[in-house]
Amino acid sequence: MEMGIVATGTSFGEQRGVAETAGAYVPDPEAVGGLGYWTYHRVADGVTATDLAAEAAREALANADLDIVDIDLIVVGHSDVPEYLGWDSSAAVARALGAYGTPTVLCTQVCAAWSVALDHAAGAMALSADTETVLVVLVNAASEAHTNRMDFNGAIASDGAVAAVLRRGHPRLRRLSSAHFTNPEYADFFRIEFGGSAAPVPPAGRADLHADPMVGIFRHFDRDPGRFQAFMKEISGRIADVVDQALSRAGKDRTQLARLIYLNDNQQAIREAADAVGLPIERTNAELARELGHMGAADQLICLRRHIEDGE
Incomplete structure (x- = not known):
């Protein structure tokens, strides 16, 4: 199913310098500097991933000259720790946007969720002639209670979101194909x-x-x-x-x-x-x-x- 990006929107946390702040995260700031990053973004206290996602989505809708009622499907990809367990953040984003009755889907394949989200949008269009316009929202807000944003996976985690309005048959920025491999x-x-059902509480210390x-x-x-x-x-x-x-x-x-x-x-x-x-x-x-x-x-x-x- 061919679809194209009509418009996008973004939202970011506050930009911070790596050299100026690395000492608050790691004992060896020079090692972090060797990763090659200059800056990253961190949300203010109290700002959630849902807030970031909704802000990016509002900008994308405005840039497409659309309202939320014009959207047939909302797909959210969230790549960090959710705000709550047993909770659907795609529905929370839809609520923040004022949607009612619009189907929502949540993709949680961490960094790969972007591709899965676009595939789902394309699949929904292929399966239903009524699905013409899809809002895809991708968000990351590092939970500093769970991970060290500068000492976790060889990258510096950063807080931001992007939203894209996708339309069936749109001639620009088309999705042509995808491929995946899972080992x-x-x-x-x-x-x-710790925190999941296998180990809900960490051992003492x-x-x-x-x-x-x-x-x-x-x-x-x-x-x-x-x-x-x-x-x-x-x-x-x-x-x-x-x-x-x-x-x-x-x-x-x-x-x-x-x-x-x-x-x-x-x-x-x-x-x-x-x-x-x-x-x-x-x-x-x-x-x-x-x-x-x-x-x-x-x-x-x-x-x-x-x-x-x-x-x-």
Whole structure:
């Protein structure tokens, strides 16, 4: 199902400098500086992911000259800890926008939720002729009670949201295809240990902030550097595989690939992703990542908007 982006909107927390604030998060600020980030965004106390998502959605609707009643489906991708357990944040976003009766869907595949959300929008259009216009909202707001935004997964977590109004048959910024690959062996990587039903309360003297996810990853590979390096190479290989598969499904190949928008990851990771698909790093989101920080599921569409605004 072909659909295009009619308009987008964004919302960010307050911009902060990495060099000026890293000391509040980690004992070795220089190590964080080596990741290549200059700034990131942090929401003010009391501002929620729902607030960010709704603000981005309102801007997207205004830019599309639409009201919420014009939307046939709302899809929300949320990539960090939800505000509450047993709670549907897509319905909360819809309520904040004043929707009533509009179907909502929540995607929680962390940083990959953006792609799943767009796929769901396309699938809904394919299944129902009544679904013409979809609002996709992607949000990340790091919970500093659960994770250290500068010491969790090799990136600096950042708070922001992006919304896109998608319309069936819209000729601009079209979604042509997608491809996914899941290796379930790594399902436990970067999980938050405590607070879920398996371990609702941490043992005495422990907390999520004390649990280093990298320790669990190294333990998975029996602390064998060779096995860990093989894992890193596998990631690069999978990036190339899914890019090639998506291009093939769209009737394209790598010679026609103009730009790669990866996660707003650290500079080394983005360079490795660029190398995997044969593009120079200048044709990626590397410079935007330095400024924006890693906004989880919102990274790709935020960067797409910025690249377009910059004439790229």
